[in-house]
Amino acid sequence: MFPCMQPHSTTNVTNIAEIQKQQLPTTMAYNRGIYDIIKFRREVMREMFQIEQKFILVKFDFLNVCTFPTKALMTLCPIDNHNKKRRQLETFCSPKMSYKELPELRYDEPRWKRIRGKGPDRAIIPAIHFPLNGGDVLEREPEEEMNKKPHLAVILEDERNVNPNMVREWRSSRYHPYVKRTVDKKIEWLTEDSAQVIYHHDKYLLYCEGVRLKNRVEKLGLSNVFVLREDSVEQIHKRSYHLALRALENYGVPQAWCEMRPFVLSATLPAELRHYSHKHFIYTPPTERLRISTDISWSRCENYTDFKIPMYSDRLYELWHNLILPRNICFDYIDNNIVDKVTEPELAKIVELASQEGNHIKCPCKPTTPGGFANCFENSNCPCYKTNIMLRKLNSAENNKTVFNSFDPLEYNGDTPAYHNHGGFACSEICGCGGRCNNNALIIAQAKIFPTEIYRKSDLIGFRVRATSYIPAGTPVMEFIGELVRDRYVEGDALDYSMQLSDKMEDIKYLLALLAKEKVFPATFLKQLRQSYKEDVFLDCLHQGNKGRFLMHSCVANLEPVRIYQKSFSPAHAKMVMYSTKAIMPGEQLTLNYGSGYVGLDKVGCQCGAFSCKNGRHAGVFSKLSVHGLADCFTAHQIESIREYEADREENNRNTKVIFFYLLPSIILESAYALKDRAFIDNIGTILLYAVLLEQEKATVKDKAVEIGVEKRNNGSQKGSQTDGKVLKSRKRPII
Ligand SMILES: C[S@@+](CC[C@H](N)C(=O)[O-])C[C@H]1O[C@@H](n2cnc3c(N)ncnc32)[C@H](O)[C@@H]1O
Numbered sequence: 001m002f003p004c005m006q007p008h009s010t011t012n013v014t015n016i017a018e019i020q021k022q023q024l025p026t027t028m029a030y031n032r033g034i035y036d037i038i039k040f041r042r043e044v045m046r047e048m049f050q051i052e053q054k055f056i057l058v059k060f061d062f063l064n065v066c067t068f069p070t071k072a073l074m075t076l077c078p079i080d081n082h083n084k085k086r087r088q089l090e091t092f093c094s095p096k097m098s099y100k101e102l103p104e105l106r107y108d109e110p111r112w113k114r115i116r117g118k119g120p121d122r123a124i125i126p127a128i129h130f131p132l133n134g135g136d137v138l139e140r141e142p143e144e145e146m147n148k149k150p151h152l153a154v155i156l157e158d159e160r161n162v163n164p165n166m167v168r169e170w171r172s173s174r175y176h177p178y179v180k181r182t183v184d185k186k187i188e189w190l191t192e193d194s195a196q197v198i199y200h201h202d203k204y205l206l207y208c209e210g211v212r213l214k215n216r217v218e219k220l221g222l223s224n225v226f227v228l229r230e231d232s233v234e235q236i237h238k239r240s241y242h243l244a245l246r247a248l249e250n251y252g253v254p255q256a257w258c259e260m261r262p263f264v265l266s267a268t269l270p271a272e273l274r275h276y277s278h279k280h281f282i283y284t285p286p287t288e289r290l291r292i293s294t295d296i297s298w299s300r301c302e303n304y305t306d307f308k309i310p311m312y313s314d315r316l317y318e319l320w321h322n323l324i325l326p327r328n329i330c331f332d333y334i335d336n337n338i339v340d341k342v343t344e345p346e347l348a349k350i351v352e353l354a355s356q357e358g359n360h361i362k363c364p365c366k367p368t369t370p371g372g373f374a375n376c377f378e379n380s381n382c383p384c385y386k387t388n389i390m391l392r393k394l395n396s397a398e399n400n401k402t403v404f405n406s407f408d409p410l411e412y413n414g415d416t417p418a419y420h421n422h423g424g425f426a427c428s429e430i431c432g433c434g435g436r437c438n439n440n441a442l443i444i445a446q447a448k449i450f451p452t453e454i455y456r457k458s459d460l461i462g463f464r465v466r467a468t469s470y471i472p473a474g475t476p477v478m479e480f481i482g483e484l485v486r487d488r489y490v491e492g493d494a495l496d497y498s499m500q501l502s503d504k505m506e507d508i509k510y511l512l513a514l515l516a517k518e519k520v521f522p523a524t525f526l527k528q529l530r531q532s533y534k535e536d537v538f539l540d541c542l543h544q545g546n547k548g549r550f551l552m553h554s555c556v557a558n559l560e561p562v563r564i565y566q567k568s569f570s571p572a573h574a575k576m577v578m579y580s581t582k583a584i585m586p587g588e589q590l591t592l593n594y595g596s597g598y599v600g601l602d603k604v605g606c607q608c609g610a611f612s613c614k615n616g617r618h619a620g621v622f623s624k625l626s627v628h629g630l631a632d633c634f635t636a637h638q639i640e641s642i643r644e645y646e647a648d649r650e651e652n653n654r655n656t657k658v659i660f661f662y663l664l665p666s667i668i669l670e671s672a673y674a675l676k677d678r679a680f681i682d683n684i685g686t687i688l689l690y691a692v693l694l695e696q697e698k699a700t701v702k703d704k705a706v707e708i709g710v711e712k713r714n715n716g717s718q719k720g721s722q723t724d725g726k727v728l729k730s731r732k733r734p735i736i
Pocket residue numbers: 328329460461462463464496497549550551552553554602604605606607608
């Protein structure tokens with residue numbers, strides 16, 4: 001296959017079984033190997049161009065190793081025989097160039113269009129453009145355009161924010177220019193950002209996302225405290241029981257609390273519902289997708305290079321050139337809830353007052369080791385922990401009250417199916433521990449460790465959110481972020497994008513009474529707090545928000561909100577955190593229960609597709625089930641989906657080595673080498689050797705390609721990749 005590659009002579013391994021036994025390889029031996037490979041780079045690339053250019057792209061992106069060279073390959077693959085471009089390729093891939101020196105590649109859309117206009121054979125060639133310090137943004141839009149009456153979200157001023165320091169930090173080179181745009185310009189920007197992405201070995205992609213999650217946990221120093229735990233059958237069943245209560249509530253059949261019954265596998269399911277248990281749970285990403293944006297936060301979190309929220313269209317007919325984006329996808333990504341001083345003076349005032357000594361709660365606790373976590377939880381001297389415990393009094397369960405700490409799963413208590421009846425108090429950045437302790441239930445959500453994507457698939461409903469890695473049950477997955485507004489401002493489009501944060505008739509009444517009884521704050525401040533809760537407060541994320549604004553309704557939602565307070569107790573100090581109500585599989589849509597009133601209100605009817613959806617085919621049967629029957633149904637589903645996930649994970653692990661065989665181009669090695677990641681180089685070395693031995697065993701790449709379901713290379717001499725139609729269905733999109 002690659003005639004230039006020989007097994008490296010420093011080892012005397014002769015078969016694959018040996019590789020698994022031995023400690024391979026030594027760095028020295030493989031350094032030499034790398035240079036050998038670089039020498040033959042051109043041949044290898046030619047091979048790669050013909051085999052699997054699109055495949056390489058995807059894998060590279062997810063390896064987070066060499067995005068730049070990937071883009072170069074992607075760009076240049078279709079024009080292998082185009083001399084000018086080939087020269088460019090050679091420049092990019094110069095072995096002398098360190099990885100850090102590689103400039104970020106951007107597609108320059110106007111140039112792309114110009115080239116496109118010149119002739120049919122060049123129609124697929126995008127121009128390559130190197131922006132200087134990312135400054136090309138301003139050239140695109142004339143000053144007058146920017147001075148036109150802005151979209152509401154543009155008025156993002158420092159003083160408007162709960163935490164002004166954060167705003168300054170946000171002004172990253174990409175984020176801030178985007179925020180400044182009018183809606184029309186934002187749509188233009190998004191359209192320019194869109195490009196074609198083709199995924200081949202689909203499930204491997206989700207496996208890579210799992211690796212991304214793991215890397216992120218390690219990078220943030222959470223590996224000792226956060227684990228991807230699995231629930232026991234009893235725990236799964238307990239959660240299912242609460243889900244069943246919530247689902248039946250949606251049917252308008254409120255259930256009286258009753259003792260949970262042990263799980264009985266399918267014994268109680270009506271015949272028409274049995275087939276549900278044979279459903280496949282593990283998602284297979286589409287082979288072809290249109291990527292609308294590489295990151296809807298516009299590098300808002302540019303410190304976190306691996307934190308990106310891509311946006312895709314999975315509508316089959318949707319192509320780059322006929323992409324139509326609705327105006328409501330233009331929003332400004334924020335990480336903190338914000339308050340407008342002008343429209344919400346009460347809320348702004350309470351935020352200011354809370355910054356004064358005596359009006360907020362913080363602790364002096366310190367971590368025992370530098371960089372470690374403090375033990376605020378169950379520390380009876382910690383004021384934040386004491387406040388956290390105090391809030392449990394609002395929880396009416398006699399025992400088994402919901403516990404809010406940093407890393408344990410959140411469990412429903414015995415008397416209510418809804419998380420939103422509970423609240424917790426967390427340490428924050430003003431504490432001695434800086435919020436890095438075990439009394440901060442926000443820590444996982446704010447670390448944004450779970451990779452997600454935004455996508456649209458159906459014409460009836462818009463964009464949605466999907467988790468691309470496994471999420472254990474009871475985990476704070478993300479925050480729902482937006483602008484704090486009073487009831488009266490929630491109208492028009494904002495109705496679709498607002499979530500109620502406080503209800504003056506419900507929990508707030510009890511909260512204020514508790515704060516008064518426990519004398520948590522001085523009377524003057526308490527009075528001000530009462531004032532701020534006089535009207536119901538909503539989080540409106542129509543113009544400013546985070547990915548939570550794309551969460552869809554489901555009759556059996558896998559997320560449920562809870563309020564967690566930090567520093568103080570005003571609406572501006574309440575965080576709405578989404579907890580997972582069940583184990584979420586990679587690729588599963590993230591959903592919320594909008595409430596029983598929602599399903600009937602929507603014009604198209606509920607499209608959640610949940611197996612017991614109120615609008616679904618079997619709604620009649622489900623609504624007649626007892627809580628126990630439905631809970632059994634949910635438990636059976638959960639157990640089966642976890643089993644399928646496990647099997648899938650094993651299969652992916654098995655395929656990894658074969659997949660890497662496709663990633664042989666020297667460019668990976670160069671990048672890895674430039675990154676000085678010895679472990680990675682060694683790994684690649686092992687894989688190379690493995691691959692060569694596979695070759696010796698006459699297991700050809702071609703056969704393997706078919707086996708793992710990737711596009712197969714054409715046997716003939718024709719240029720460009722051909723397919724045997726196994727996975728790839730050509731949709732004639734422009735290849736970018
Ligand atoms: C918060 S937005 C969700 C994001 C939205 N799809 C978008 O593209 O921006 C709420 C809107 O999504 C749609 N939606 C949410 N859940 C739905 C469901 N289960 N069935 C149908 N439409 C739904 C409704 O139009 C609703 O007003």
